[in-house]
Structures are given as structure tokens and as C-alpha cells.
Amino acid sequence: MPRERVIFLVDVQSFFASIEKTADRSLQHKPIVVAGDPERRSGVILAACPLAKQWGIETAEALWEAQQKCPGVTVVKPHMQKYIEISVQLTAIMESFSDLVEPYSIDEQFIDLTPTLHLFGGSPYQAARLLQHKIQQEIGVYARIGIGPNKVLAKMACDNFAKKNKEGIAHISYDTLPATLWPLPVRSLFGVGSRMSRHLERMGIRTIGQLAQTPVERLRKKWGINGERLWLTANGIDESPVSPRSHDEQKAIGHHMTLPRDYETLEQIKVILLELSEEVGRRARRKGYVGDTVSVGVRGARFDLPTGFHRQTKLTEKTNDGLDVFKAAFDLFCTHWDGEPIRSAGVALSGLEPDHCRQLSLFNFETTLKKERLSKAVDHIKNKYGAAAILRAASLTAAGQARDRAQKIGGHYK
Template sequence: MEMQRTVLMADGQSFYASIEKAAHPEYRDKPVAVGDPARRSGIILAACPIAKSRGVTSAERVGEALAKCPDLVVIRPRMQTYISVSLLITEIFESITDQVEPFSIDEQFLDVTGSLALFGSAEEIARLIQTRVKLSTGVWSRVGIGPNKILAKMATDNFAKKRPTGIFELTHDNIEEELWSLPVHQMFMVAGRMTSHFARMGLHTIGDIARLDLGEFKKRMRFRMGRQSDIQAEYYWQTANGIDPSPVVTGMRSQIKVINHGRALKWQAYRTIEDIEPLMLELIVEVCRRARRYGYMGRVVAVGAAETDGHRSSGFGRQRTLPRPTHLEHEIGPVIRSLFLEHWKGLPLTHLHITLTDLSRDDMYQLDLFEDRERLIHREKTVDALKERFGPTAIIRASSLLKTAQAFERAAQIGGHWA
């Protein structure tokens, strides 16, 4: 008989904020958030528990957070530090098991099935993780335990985060009692839009899905979302029932399905198309550069934007299919510009986002009778190689010297935040 797996999901509480509080002991009893203190229109990336108790939330504007909590200490993010701490935590986990799968910068799966004989029960391993990570980094870990990744993840998100011990085990023995009564939006991978679909089907709790016969659930999904929804239905039904055969995969995952790049903006600076175009071109260049780095071309491009004049607000997201897959700026740029001008209402921008999807490998591509595509691709990859070696500003377009461009500022950052 095959041994049942024991999987942990370890999550760092208020990860960025916890690292900053560990680095600044003088702020131990103060509300702390991570964001750009010089930009009240910027967003809060993380808030410590004290700040959260004062109403501060992640993703809200810095100005809004300070209005709720005037004594909030806002610290500029240091992304390289957070990445280094995340890698250190991975090393701590790898001292317990060689099966560690990073899920995000602050979440990691561990398969500890083979470690139980060395370190004790799953709960004892969870406490060991909490102690080692706290002593090494100052970050408090919440740990969910389950027989697979789905249950471990839902144990962390729905229970461990709310327990004083920071540990909770979700198994097939207690799933009905503990999980099925929760609202359906608390099920893994169910967001607002899917919650609305389920509500219209009369499915309000996780148990409402789990108790249905799979065939009946597929029938409801087809009626609501079309015949192509069968695979989706099976995924949600299995999730509700705690079924997940996927292994813990060491290292980072996986098949890339989308390549995108976006910026939150100071809306006062991006009022006209002349203001916006330099930044738009930089985003297009970066998306194409990433696509070439990963070895992909895309056939569907999309642009998204949010705009406001301080009184009226609007937003849009539109996509267009290209004649052929590409990762070349001169093929993507005019389409993005046309889409943007077609749907932009002319208000100052607060956000701009470029996306490339419907990806395929770039080792096979269509040639052109009227253009030497191979030469153009080779040229762009040569420029990419120079940027990799000498930095992203080693070669830039002249438009990046304009006032509203951000290439030089972003070159000193990691993931859009200061290193």
C-alpha cells in the first residue's frame, strides 16, 4: 500500500513588512507598511499586523493608508533583500526535505513524507520551520498541513493564518467539517467572477460543489459557461473534494502562458499621447525582450489602462490577434498604439499594461517574402545580449530620454521597486 503523502505549505506573514521590522527594531511596536513614502499615489505592498489592525490593507494607496493611520511608518521596498531572504528560507526548508517547490516569494510547498522519521510528526516539523525561519529572518511562518498541495494551501489560507499557533492540518477526515461550510470564494483559485457564476448556479459554499455528483456539476457548468467548461468543472469539483495528485516539484515551475509588463503612474504626468508614448514603447520593448529571453512568440496582444482626472475614472482592456506570432517591437508596437487610441477616453493615465499571449516556441517561425525576419530577430537578440551583459540602459531608444520615460529609473529597481 502506497504511503499517504504529507505536504506543507509555509507562508511568511506580512513578508516584506516583517523583514523591514526585523531590520528596524525601533519599529517593533509601530504600524509599518512597505511602499514608496515619496509617492502618496503609490500602493502599499505589505502591511504588518499592527498596521492591518488600524485598517491598512495591501494594494491601497499610500495616501489612503496614512489617512487611516497617521503614525504609519512607510518604508521604501528593497526587492533584492526580499528575494535574498526568500532564497535563505528555501535553504532552511531544504535542510528538512529535498522536495521544496516555491509558489511565490513568500509561499513554498514542502513534501515531508520522507522526513517524518527524522524530524517527527508534521506538526513538529511545522513548529521546527517556524522556529528556524523566525530566528534566521524575523519572519513568522504560517503552515498548512495536508495530504496534497491543494489541502495544504487551503489549510494555510483559511485556517493557519487565523490560528495563534499558525498551524493547521486539513485532511480528508475533517474536510467536510472544516472546509465545506466556508463560502465558495475561499476555495483555492476561485475569484470574484467565478464566485458570481457559482452563485447563479445556487452554489454558495465549498460543500455545495463537493456534495454534487460530478456529472451534475458539469451539466450546470455547461449551462452557465458552455461545453468547453468540462475541464474547469472537474478541476473545481476535485478542489472542493480535496483531490490533487500533482507532486511537489523542486525548483520554480513551469510552462509560461502570458508575458506582460505594466506600470502604476502619477496621473498628473501622463495627460497627452505625447506624454504616454515614450512609456508605452518601453513597456512594449520589455515585453518583447522577455518573450525572446524565454524563447516564445505571441499571437495575441493586449493593452490595459486606467485613467482619471480626479473626478471621473475609467478603464479598459482590449486585445487583438496578430497575423502571425511575433516578439518583435515593430510588429507589436503599432497594434498596441492603435488599440490604445481606439479606447482611451483622453483622461490622464494612472496605469498602463501590455500583454502578449497565445504563446508558441520561437524555434519555428514564419518567414516573410518582403522582410528579412531572421536578420531582424538576430539583431534584437544581439541587443538583448548587450543589455544582459552591460545593463538594461546600455542601449536605449532616443524616446527614453524624454521626461515621461522611465528606463533609467527602472534600471535601478527590481520588479519595479528599489533594490
């Protein structure tokens, strides 16, 4: 039998809240929550530190509920830019252990240490302790590490054991699987939500071990491929590789905005579509993609009368130019708009491929190159002086959001 792979799932405890506590030492021993900008109607708990969780505060609940549970809680505004940077820093630290690192979410990343384990003491535990220590030293946050012979067991080792024990490290191997994972209730299995666990319990399947020993045909008959996947997971089977590039393979580049008020006229909406399209073009260029499918979606403002649409169109040539995207998006919008005020809008570019593969059309070769040079110059200025440093005149009208949005990421202040 081939040697078991050595895979870690590294999860930072209370990621956003921990970063805020590292940045401001006076918060160290206080219960804190990170919550969305209250002025923008998005007062939801994005993260709570372990002290706040002791008061029963949970992620995703309303801020006012959290304040009722713990009246003295300190509320900190999110700093998304910083969290993204630290997530990238975390990847870099992990890459000093092995170049097979796959970010799974902003605060969770997989690493395959099979090829390099001998450089770090040779035992998975030793390597995990070393990595945990390095993360604490360099970023100042506490990482929990699940170890397994594949990704799904590493993930379950982390969620079910490393998060609950003192050293923050846990290992599930094929040998220890029946003793560790199988006695747990079926809802502890990765991929089983509360609905599915109720279904399973009704079938008499209460533990992960019982699920693992259910004939796979019975599950396949009931839930198809999904049932088979549950059975594989319960048996700890997962062949998927830790693939560093899986996050670059993009299907679409989109930008969406909830407007601060209802937009009623075509003139106003045109400005917002232009800004969205420019941002999509800029992101596509930054990531090195061109695409030939433009889609536009809007949602109406009336709650009693749900309106809005989502439509797409194909261009004759691949592009990453904001104005090309805008022309297609605006055409689509004019064709399908019912005249009702809109509350949110989004533009996306898909049918992507890396821009170095593009075939330039012989006929507009020169204009394409000119547009590219102009876009590159604008990108350069924005990268150097900020997204609001150079804007189209339309963005300075009352409908424009680009100037305000440049201060924020995902609707949150940087």
C-alpha cells in the first residue's frame, strides 16, 4: 500500500476579530465583535472573539441581538483590505513549508506536506506545531490544524477535534478513523446540514459509522451522486489533490452594487453601469483575462412587486476593455428594462481565457492596441494613487458611486 499523504487544514481562530485584537492591544481582554457598517443597514456580526462567544454571540446574527446578549461588547468596523493582506501573508508562511498550498476560504487553507515532511522533523505533529508557532510569531493569530491523509479528513480533524482540544492540533488517519470519527453524530460529517441529518436520522442512521456501513446503493438510490459522496466522506475516502491553482481558474469576473437609493432614470443607471463595467475591465486586466460574454442583472426597488432581470450577450471578440463591456451591458439593459426604479445592479464578463492566447482581429488590430495602452495607463495611475485618482466625468455626477466606493472593499471601509 502506498504511503499515506500528509495534508493539513489550517484554520485561524476568529480570524477578523483576532486581527483587530492584534492591531489594538487595549482590546486584548475585552469581548469584541466585528460588524458591518451600521449606516449602511448591514449591522451583522462578521466575527466574534472567543470572549464574546462565551456570552452566546454567534457569527451572522444581528448586531442588536449581540448587544442584548452582551451589553458591554466592543464593536469594531471591518477592515477587509487588511484581512485579505493577512490571508495572503498566511499563504506565504505556509508556502515556506511546501509549495502545495490551496486557499479554501479567507481563513482556511490546505497544505500537502507529503514531499517535504522530512525537512520539518518528519512527524506530522512536529511539523504542525512548527507551522502553528510560525503563524503565531509572524501574524499574531492562533491557528488550529487538522491533519489527515486527504483533504476531507484533515478538514474534519480540524472542525471536530483540533478546534476543541488544548493544543489545537488533531490527526485522523485511515487506522484511527473508526475510533475517532465514527462514534460522532451524523451531523458532524462534512457536508451534512441540519436537513440532511434529519433525513438520515429518520432512516435510523445516527452516527457517522452507521452511515459508513450503510450499503452505498441505498444512499445512491435516495440521493444519487450526493448520497454516494456522503458515503465516501463517512469512509474517509477523498482522492482530490491540494491544487494551488484552483483559485485562479475563474469562470467569470463580475462586480455588483447595492445602490444607496433607488435609481429611476436611464441617465443615472447609465452612470452606474459604466462604473461597474470599468471595474470589471480593470479586474480582468489585473488577472490577465479576456472574455466574450457580458451579462447584466438588476433588481427592482419594490418589495411588493419583485422586478428585475438577468440577461447575457455574446461579443464578436474577446475583450477586457471597460467601454466594450459597457456598450454591451447598456444595450442589454435598454432592451430589457421595464422602466421600474432599480435598487441593485451587476455586470459580469465570462467566456474567459488568458489574454496572451487572444487572436487579434486583423481589421481592428490598431484600435485594439490603442485602447489597451490607454487602459494600461489608467490602471497604472489607479494602482499608484488609488481607484478614485482618475475617473470618468460621469462618475462625478450625483449618480456616481465610484468615488465613494473607492474607499471601500465589498461595501466595507478599508
